[in-house]
Amino acid sequence: MTRGRPPAHTRDQVVDAAIRVADTEGLAAVTIRRVATEIGAGAMSLYTYVPDKDRLLDLMVDRVGATMPATPVTGDWRADLLALAGAQRSLMRAHPWLPAALPNRRLTGPHMLAYLERGLAALAPTGLDGPTKMELIALITGFVAAYVTSELAGAAPPDEQVALITSALATGEFPHLAAALAEGGPGREPSFERIANWTISGLVEQASRE
Amino acid sequence: MTRGRPPAHTRDQVVDAAIRVADTEGLAAVTIRRVATEIGAGAMSLYTYVPDKDRLLDLMVDRVGATMPATPVTGDWRADLLALAGAQRSLMRAHPWLPAALPNRRLTGPHMLAYLERGLAALAPTGLDGPTKMELIALITGFVAAYVTSELAGAAPPDEQVALITSALATGEFPHLAAALAEGGPGREPSFERIANWTISGLVEQASRE
DNA sequence: TCCTTTATCGTACGGCGTACCGAAAATGCT
C-alpha cells in the first residue's frame, strides 16, 4: 500500500525522546542532534518527523499536556478551578522545563484545547461571558507558571545576589524591603493552595462584581 | 592615576547599545557580535565591560527599570498598586522584549530593588506581613508581564492555528470553547485597568481576609 | 527487473558564545 522506504521511528517517539532529554538534562539540552542520538538516528533524520525545532517544542508541550489527569467538573467553580490549577502545578513540577517553554508558544495541540475546554466548563456556573472566562483561564495559567517557576528556583539564591542585596540594604534607601526581609519566615509557608485560592477567588469575584 | 590603556567605551554604553538593538530588532538579535558592531568595537572587546551574555541581559533589564517613572505612594494601596502596574505596562510596551527577558533572571540591579521597595511601600497600609507582600508583588508583576505579552502578540493569530481550532471545534468535543468563541467580542474590550483591578483588588482582599 | 517513492544521514554553511593571546596604549619609575 504505502510506497517508499518505511520510517524507522514515529513522530511520537521523537517527541517522547525530546521530553526525556528535557526532563533529565534541561530544556537547553534539547537540540536536534541530541534528540536524534537519543533515538539512535542521524541528526537530519529528525526532519522527517518534525518540520523544525520550534514545532518540536510545540509538540512537546502538547504531549505532556495529554498526561494531565482529568479533574472533574462538579459545579463548584472554586473547587474545580483549584483542582485544575493543582493538576497544572503537578504537571509543571514533573516537567520543570514547561513553564519556560510555555510562553510565546502557539496553542497548537488538541490537548491544550481540551484543557481550555475544561476550564470553561468549570467557569460555567459563574455566568461570566466567554471572553472574560478565557481571560481568567489565561491569567490563572500564568499565575501557576509563575508560582512553579519561583517554587523550583527558590531554593538556592546565589551568593553573589545575596551580597548585592545586603550591601544595598546597608545604604538605608530601602526601609520597607529591609523590614520585609527581616521578618523572615517563621510563620506559615506559602502553600500553593492558599495563594491559588487568593488568585482564583479574587479574580472571579472581582469579575463577577461588575 | 589609573594605569593601563583607557577604555574606549563604558559599560553603560554597551548596555544601551544592547537595549537599542533589542528595541529595534528583537531580543534574538542581541548577540555579542551585533552589540559590538553597534558601538563600533571588536566582538571580544565587549568582554571588557560585561562578563558574559547572560549578565548583559541582567544589566539590560535593570537599566530599563531605571526609566520607569516614580509613581507616588499616597496611602491608597489600590490606586498606588494600579499606578505601579500601569508604569510597568508602559515600560514593557516600550521594550517589548522585556516580558520575555524577565523570567529566569536574577534580581541583580538596584533599580529592581527600588521597584520592590515602592511596591512594599504601597502595600504598607494593608498591614500584611512581609513575605505575603513580597509574594503579592511578584504575582502582580507576573500578571502584567502575561497581560502585555498577550496584548502584543494578540493582533495576529496565524492562519494555520485558526484552521486547527476550527477543525477541532467541528468535532463537537469542545462545546464550551465553541460557545465562548462564538460570543465574539462586540462588548467591552479587555482594558488593562479593568483586569489589573481584578487582580490587585482580588489578591489583596483575599490575602487580608485571613 | 526497473522505476517511482520515501526515508536515512554525511557533508557543509553561516552564526553563536567565548577561550586564548599578541598588539596597542596609557601611566609610573628610573
Add this chain to the structure above:
DNA sequence: AGCATTTTCGGTACGCCGTACGATAAAGGA
C-alpha cells in the same frame, strides 16, 4: 627619555547550534 607595568583591544579559532542539499538505501508497483 627610556623602560616596565598595567590595562584594553580585537583577530583567530574551537566547539556548538539549526538546517539546506544531495547521494544512498529500501520499500512497492509495473
